[in-house]
Amino acid sequence: MQGKSVKLTIFKSIYAILIFVIAVLIISRLSTGDNADMTAQMSEATLPTVSFVSNYREVSPLHGYLEEMDISHIRGTIFPIGSGRDINYKIKTYGQKVTNLSFEVRNIDGSGLVENTDLQDYKESEDTITGSFQLKDLISSGSEYMLVMLMDTEIGRARFYSRIVWTNDESRYHIDEEVDFVRNFSIATFDKEAASEYSRYLESNSEGDNTSFNKVNIHSSFNQVTWGDLQIVDHSDPEVYVTDIHGQTGSYLLKYQISIKEGALNKTYNVCEAYRLRFTSDRIYLLNFERTVNYIFDTKSFSITKNVIGLSISDPDLQLVESSSGSAFAFVSENRLYMLNNSENRLAYLFGFYDDNNNDIRTRWDQNCIKILKVDEAGNVKFAVAGYMNRGTHEGQVGIAVYDYNATINAVEEQAFVQSKSDPQILMEYVDTIAYVNNSDVFYVMLDQNIYAIDLNDRTSTSVVDDIGQGEYKISESMNTIAWQSDDLKSLNMMNLGTKTVSEVTAENGDLIRVLGFMGEDMVYGLVHESDVLNDQMGNPVYAMYNILIQDGDGNILENYHPDGIYVTSVSISDNQIRMTRVVKDEEAGKYISTYDDQIMSTLKAEKGSNTVSVVSVDIYEKIVQISTKSEIKTKQIRVLTPAQTLFEGDRDVNIDTKRNADEKPFYYVYGLMGIEGIYSDPAEAVKLAFRSPGTVVGDNNKYVWIKGNLLRSNQNMSITRSAEIYPNMTSKDPVSVCLDLILNYEGVNRNVESLLAGGDSVYQILESSLPDARILDLDGCPMSAMLYYTNKDIPVMAMLNDGTAVLIIGFNDLNTVLMNPTTGAVYKYGMNDSEKLFEENGNHFITYIMEED
Incomplete structure (x- = not known):
C-alpha cells in the first residue's frame, strides 16, 4: 500500500508539473501574439493608386476611398x-484585379454632376493600367472641378479624388516647367557643386534657423539646405504632389526618404519638401521653400542607452504619455506608436x-495621425x-479608430470605429483639438464642430455640446475640461470630462461673461459691464472687460485682476503667462483708446513628467531629439515585441450623424504649404493665418475665400471709379454711407443706406441683408496687403478709419494702392508702404465680400 501511495504521489506531481508547463506554453504563445485563432497581423494594402501623367512625368498619386466622400470637404x-x-493617367494595380473603370466630373462643392463616362480605351499589363480620356465641353475655363476616378477592386468599388482646372491654353499654368524645377532643385541639394546653380533662389538671412536639419526653409544657409556634413548614402525618387496652382503661382510637395550613415548602420528618414513658385516669361521665382526631416524609429536599429532613447533628427514636439509612476510610457515617432515598459524591459511597436x-x-501615405489617450502601470x-x-x-x-493594447497578451484590439466622409486632414484637425478618454471608457472627440461622447463598452454615442465651434470655447491642457459660453454671454459652462459633471458660472445682473482660455487646468474668464459695450468702426461690439479671473476646477478663485479705470479687450495665454491688451474709455467720444499692455504670471511651476523629451546638440547632426527616461533601461535584457491584432466577429462601428444645417455659421479652412493649418469660424483669423503660412482659405463649399499672392501686376475697378466720378454731392454725405452706396450700386442693388445706418444697422448687417448671394467677410485686423486679393478680383474693400470715416480700396x-476717399471725392494712387502704415495706424478695419455663385 505504501508503494502504491508513493507512486500515486509521484504521478500527481508529474501531472501537476505537466499542466503547469502546458499553461506556461499557452500563456507564452499568447504573450507574443502567435495565437492564430485569436490574433493576426494587420492585412496588407490592396487598393491600387492612380497618378496623372504630364509629358511623361507622373504627379499627384491618388489613394482609393471605398466610400463616397463629401466633395465639399475634400481638398487633395x-x-x-x-x-x-x-487627361493621361496611370493606375498601379500591385497585381490586383481592377475592372469597370469610369470617371465623373462634379462641381467643386459637390452640388452637381457635370459628366459621367465609362473608360474603355486603355492598356493593361501585369501591374499597371495606362490610358487617357477627354472631358466633354461642359466645364468653364479657370474654374475648379472635382474629378472622380472609379473602378472595381477586389475589396469594393474605389473612388480617387482630385481637383482639376481647365486653363483653355496649352501652357496649363506651366506645370511641366515647375515640376522640373522642384525636382531638379531637390536633387541638386545632395551635390553642393550642382546646388550652386540654385543658390540664387535662396533668401538666406537671420530668419533662417541653421541649428537643426529638422526644419529648413528659404531663409536657411546654403550649407544647411545642402545637408551640411551629413553622410547621406541614398535617397529615394520623390513623389510629386501638385497642391495648388493658379495663373501666377503654383505649390508643390515632394516626399521621399533618405538614408544617413551612422556608425555601422544606415538610418532612414522621411523628408517632405514644400515649394511655392511664380512663373514668368523671364524665369521661375522661388517664393517659398520648406523642408522637414524626421527619423523613422524602428525596433531593429534603434539607439537606446541606459537612460536615453535616441530619435536623431526629429520634431521636438513629440507626443509622449506616461503612466502615473512613469515606469511605462508610449510615444509616437513618424506616425508609429511605441510603448516602453521599463519595469519589465519591454519595448513594443504597437501601431503603424x-x-x-x-x-x-x-x-x-501620411493622411492619418495617432493620438495616445492613456497609459497604465502595466x-x-x-x-x-x-x-x-x-x-x-x-x-x-476615413474615420477614427480607438484601440486598446493589452500588455498581458501582447495584442491590440479595436474598441470602436467612427466613419467620416470629410477630408482626412480635417478629421485629423478635429482629433488634435480634443480627443480624451476617461476612466469609465468614455471617449470624447470633436467632429464637425460638435463634441461627442462615445461609450467604448457598448459603442453608443451622445452629443455633449452642439455647434461648440461656432462660439467661444476653450479646452484645458490635459483636455480633461472644456468651457463654453452661452449665446447671450450671461453664463458659461465648464465640463469635467473625467467625471462628466457640468458647472455653471453666471454673470451678475448688468454684466456679461467671456471665456478666455485655460492656464494649465485653471479657467480664465472676464467680466464686462453691459454699459461698457461699445461698437467699433464696423458696428461690431467691443467687450471691454473690467475684471479678469482665474478659477480652478473646484470653483476657487485663484486670481482676481481688476485695475481701476482700465479695461482688457483681449488676452493671449502661453505657458504660465497671460498677456492682456488694454484700453481706457473716452467718455466724451464714446470709444476706447489703447493703453499699455499688462500681464499676469502664474506662480505655479509647470509639472514635468518622469520621462522627458529633450533636444541636444551633436556635431554634424546639429540638434537631435531624445527621450530621457526616469529609470535605467537594461539594454541587454530588453525584449522587443510586435503585437498582432485581436480578431472579432462583426464590426465595432459607431454611427454618428454629423451633417450640418445649411443655415449654420460657416467655417473657414486654412491650407498651408504642407497641409491644413487650422479651422476657424472667424474669416479674419483664417486669412491672418494663411497670410503668415503662406496658404489659402476655403469655405464649407470648397471654394476659395482667399489666396496668398497670385496677383496681376496692376488692377483697378473702373466701374466704381466711374460711379465715384458722378456720385452727387459726395463730400457732403456721411463717408460710410457713400462707400456702402458705391459697393451696392456696383452689385446692382439700390437701398437707402443712410436710413439703415441711422436705424442702428451695422456695416456688416447692411451688406449681409443687401447681398443675399454674397459671403460677407469681416476681416478686422488683417494686413492691408492681404486685401489686394479682393481688389485683384474687382471686389472693393471698405476700410474704416479711427475718425469714423471710411475709404474704399479699389485697385493697386x-x-x-488705388483709394476712393468720400471726404475729398477723389480717386487717387497712394504709396503701398504709406497705405500699409495708414491702415495699420487706424486698426486695419476691413470688410469685403465674395459672391457665392462665383
Missing part, C-alpha cells in the same frame, strides 16, 4: 488640363501602417488613429 491635389481637355524600410507608397495603452486608413480592416475608409499696382 489639383491637376491643370489644357485646351484639348485631355508602414513597416521598417517599407517602400509601398500606399502604407506610407503598459496597457489606449490610443486613437484618425484619418485615412491605409490598410487593415478599414482600408480605404506694384508701387501703389
